[in-house]
Amino acid sequence: MENLDEAIYWISKGDIQEIMHKEWGRDLSEREMAAVADKIGDYIPWHEATLSAIEDVIAPTLNESNDKGRK
Numbered sequence: 001m002e003n004l005d006e007a008i009y010w011i012s013k014g015d016i017q018e019i020m021h022k023e024w025g026r027d028l029s030e031r032e033m034a035a036v037a038d039k040i041g042d043y044i045p046w047h048e049a050t051l052s053a054i055e056d057v058i059a060p061t062l063n064e065s066n067d068k069g070r071k
Contacts, residue, residue, distance in 0.1 A: 011040065 016036060020028050028036060
């Protein structure tokens with residue numbers, strides 16, 4: 001059985017620091033990092049991103065099934 005609690009996507013503190021350094025020229029403090037980490041999920045459209053990925057993957061399969069089933 002698959003592990004439904006396994007993470008599919010994650011962003012590391014290093015990823016966040018890289019963006020901070022590129023855009024602001026410094027690292028986030030531990031306090032700032034904690035606040036950003038707590039807030040970042042609010043800005044990611046998880047439902048839309050997940051649905052788009054699902055549709056990208058299964059759309060070709062669904063189209064093939066529909067083509068084979070048509071007469």
